[in-house]
Every structure is written in C-alpha cells, then in structure tokens.
Amino acid sequence: MLVFDGWYLKLDTGYWMHVGTFDLLNSSINSIQYPVSSINSIPLNMNFFKKFFTKEKEQDLEQGLEKTKTGFFEKLSKAVAGKSTVDVEVLDELEDILITSDVGLETTVKIISRIEERVKRDKYLNTSELDSIMRDEIVQLLEENSTGEVHDFASPPGKKPYVLLVVGVNGVGKTTTIGKLAYAFSQAGQKVVIGAGDTFRAAAVDQLKIWSERVGCHFYAKGMNTDPAAVAYETVDYALKNNLDVCIIDTAGRLHTKINLMNELTKIKRSISKCLPDAPDDVMLILDATTGQNAIEQAKQFTSATDVTCLALTKLDGTAKGGVAIGISDQFKIPIKYIGVGEAIDKLQVFNKRAFVESLFKR
Numbered sequence: 001m002l003v004f005d006g007w008y009l010k011l012d013t014g015y016w017m018h019v020g021t022f023d024l025l026n027s028s029i030n031s032i033q034y035p036v037s038s039i040n041s042i043p044l045n046m047n048f049f050k051k052f053f054t055k056e057k058e059q060d061l062e063q064g065l066e067k068t069k070t071g072f073f074e075k076l077s078k079a080v081a082g083k084s085t086v087d088v089e090v091l092d093e094l095e096d097i098l099i100t101s102d103v104g105l106e107t108t109v110k111i112i113s114r115i116e117e118r119v120k121r122d123k124y125l126n127t128s129e130l131d132s133i134m135r136d137e138i139v140q141l142l143e144e145n146s147t148g149e150v151h152d153f154a155s156p157p158g159k160k161p162y163v164l165l166v167v168g169v170n171g172v173g174k175t176t177t178i179g180k181l182a183y184a185f186s187q188a189g190q191k192v193v194i195g196a197g198d199t200f201r202a203a204a205v206d207q208l209k210i211w212s213e214r215v216g217c218h219f220y221a222k223g224m225n226t227d228p229a230a231v232a233y234e235t236v237d238y239a240l241k242n243n244l245d246v247c248i249i250d251t252a253g254r255l256h257t258k259i260n261l262m263n264e265l266t267k268i269k270r271s272i273s274k275c276l277p278d279a280p281d282d283v284m285l286i287l288d289a290t291t292g293q294n295a296i297e298q299a300k301q302f303t304s305a306t307d308v309t310c311l312a313l314t315k316l317d318g319t320a321k322g323g324v325a326i327g328i329s330d331q332f333k334i335p336i337k338y339i340g341v342g343e344a345i346d347k348l349q350v351f352n353k354r355a356f357v358e359s360l361f362k363r
C-alpha cells in the first residue's frame with residue numbers, strides 16, 4: 001500500500017490534527033486512521049502569532065515573561081546537563097522545576113505524567129527535544145480545559161453597556177487594570193465610564209480619576225466614605241443615560257473582615273442588577289502573579305464566596321512566578337481574560353494560553 005501520509009485537519013485552536021492517510025494505489029481515503037487521542041500536533045508559530053498579535057504585543061509578552069523564563073531555563077539547563085536522554089532523574093528534576101516556577105503541585109503532576117507517557121512511547125527521547133515536548137504537552141493540557149478566550153478588547157455583542165465589576169484584595173492592581181482596560185476599550189472605539197466604587201480611601205478615588213484623565217474616558221464618583229453599592233448603581237445609570245458602551249466599576253480590596261468584604265461585593269452586585277437586570281455581565285477577580293501560590297489561594301476563596309466570571313493576572317513582568325498562569329488556567333474553570341505585563345497604560349493583553357506557553361518556551 002502506497003500511502004500519502006498527510007491527511008490533516010486544521011482545528012480552530014491552530015493545531016493540525018492528523019486524521020488519516022490516502023492510499024495512492026487504491027485511491028481510497030482512509031480517513032480517521034488515528035484515534036483523536038493521538039493528535040499529531042504541528043505548532044504553527046508564525047501564522048499563529050500574526051493572527052493574534054502585533055510585533056509590539058509579542059515583544060511586550062516576551063519581555064513581560066523574561067524573569068520567569070530566565071529562572072526556568074537556567075534550572076532546565078542544569079537538569080539536563082551531561083544527559084542525552086530523558087530518564088527518571090531528569091523527570092524528577094523537571095517536577096521540581098515546575099513546582100518552583102509556581103505552576104502548582106496539581107498541574108505539575110499532570111504535566112509530568114504526560115511527559116512520562118511520551119518517554120514510555122519513545123524510550124530514547126532526546127533531552128534536546130524536551131523544550132518542545134513540554135511546550136506541546138502544556139498547550140494540549142490547557143486546551144483540554146475548554147474555558148473560552150477573548151481575542152480583543154471588544155465588548156460582547158448585545159451588551160450596551162457591558163458592565164464589568166472588578167474585585168480583588170488590596171494592591172493586586174485593580175485600579176491600574178481598570179485604567180488600562182478603559183484605554184484599550186477606548187482605543188477599540190468604545191465609549192467607557194469608570195466608577196469609583198473603592199470609597200474606603202480618598203486616594204483610591206483620586207487615583208481612578210487620574211486614570212480617566214489619562215485615558216480620556218468618563219468618570220463617575222461620589223467621593224470617599226460614600227456607599228459603594230450606590231456608586232455602582234449610579235455609574236451604570238450614568239452609562240445608560242449617556243449611551244455608553246462599557247461601564248467598569250472599581251471596588252475596595254479590604255474591609256474590616258473577609259466576611260464584610262464578600263457581603264459588600266454581594267450588595268454591590270445586587271445594586272447593579274437593580275439598575276440593569278442581568279448586569280454585571282462580568283465579575284473580574286484580579287490576581288497578582290508576584291504572589292505565586294497565594295494568587296491561587298485567593299482565587300479559591302473569592303470564587304467560593306462570590307460569582308467570579310473571569311480573571312486578570314497582573315505584574316507578570318515583575319516576577320519569576322509566571323508559571324502560576326499555567327496552574328490557574330488548568331485548575332480553574334474560570335478563564336484568565338487579561339494579563340498585565342508592565343505598568344504602562346498599554347501593557348495589558350488579552351490572555352491567550354497558546355501564545356503564553358509558546359512565548360514562555362521561546363529561548
């Protein structure tokens with residue numbers, strides 16, 4: 001049988017799946033020769049990045065991940081020094097590397113067992129292939145988790161205004177992310193209002209106001225010590241009356257107790273839906289990547305206490321703990337929508353699992 005080994009199906013994830021062969025002598029298509037579990041992936045780096053990113057965005061991401069990459073590759077080089085094949089020792093080292101890169105235990109175990117499978121299949125797996133094998137296995141692991149991804153800063157169709165409530169503990173980057181988001185949405189041609197729902201500190205209201213001036217978007221506030229639920233209601237009302245596209249509401253990250261904070265957030269949410277049924281459209285939890293496993297802990301606590309619908313991971317540029325994005329993507333059913341890769345106004349990106357992992361493994 002003369003077989004043309006090239007019957008591929010392009011998946012919308014950007015992968016090519018090997019689905020069958022073509023028998024040239026019999027002119028018959030032996031389709032679905034391979035079970036779907038043996039997906040034969042060919043990463044299409046070039047096309048892929050062009051589709052999602054400008055050159056600048058790609059560089060921002062790479063620079064943002066530099067600290068994580070440096071630590072990771074240094075450890076990896078040590079682990080495979082003097083070894084030609086991937087053996088048990090290398091796998092053990094690999095496990096340590098992933099855990100110390102803040103990928104988290106649960107996700108590390110999954111990644112290692114996938115690589116073990118590969119080693120079993122191909123006994124003399126060369127250490128020089130380890131980068132690309134890990135990259136592919138991590139991408140596939142994350143893509144099995146079918147949490148959706150956004151591709152740009154457009155507000156969802158049919159939502160006007162699109163109402164986004166932003167929550168998270170103090171200092172994680174809520175206000176900064178709101179400023180960056182307002183900028184990105186504005187750049188995409190949308191009219192935006194940001195509401196100062198962190199009424200706990202006077203500085204918080206001022207900080208958001210400065211961001212609105214930088215962005216050139218609408219701003220709504222009632223000042224310090226006012227009721228955050230009332231601010232939230234009135235910001236949505238303002239968006240409705242002014243025919244705006246996007247309404248983003250800031251909140252305080254600290255009250256006297258954790259219970260108080262969660263109760264307050266529930267109250268704010270209820271107040272928003274009184275103004276506009278079905279709103280807020282999203283409750284976004286902001287997590288600080290520099291806190292590593294603590295970010296995972298915060299995600300667990302918030303998601304169990306409030307209806308968080310999406311995540312943003314900030315300060316990736318300031319940490320070697322960027323691996324936490326892999327753990328979060330794997331463990332939570334809630335998608336990471338955005339990542340912060342710098343303090344500047346344009347250093348917020350939509351999170352794409354594939355681009356993230358590819359960038360992480362690019363030497």
Ligand SMILES: Nc1nc2c(ncn2[C@@H]2O[C@H](COP(=O)(O)OP(=O)(O)O)[C@@H](O)[C@H]2O)c(=O)[nH]1
Nearest residue numbers: 170171172173174175176314315340341342343
């Ligand atoms: N390097 C870096 N710093 C960030 C990023 N996002 C926020 N920050 C900084 O984190 C600090 C706290 O941010 P802020 O928005 O005030 O946090 P909030 O208390 O949650 O509102 C500020 O100094 C921000 O400039 C990021 O993506 N990269």
Ligand SMILES: [Mg+2]
Nearest residue numbers: 174175198204
């Ligand atoms: Mg703030």
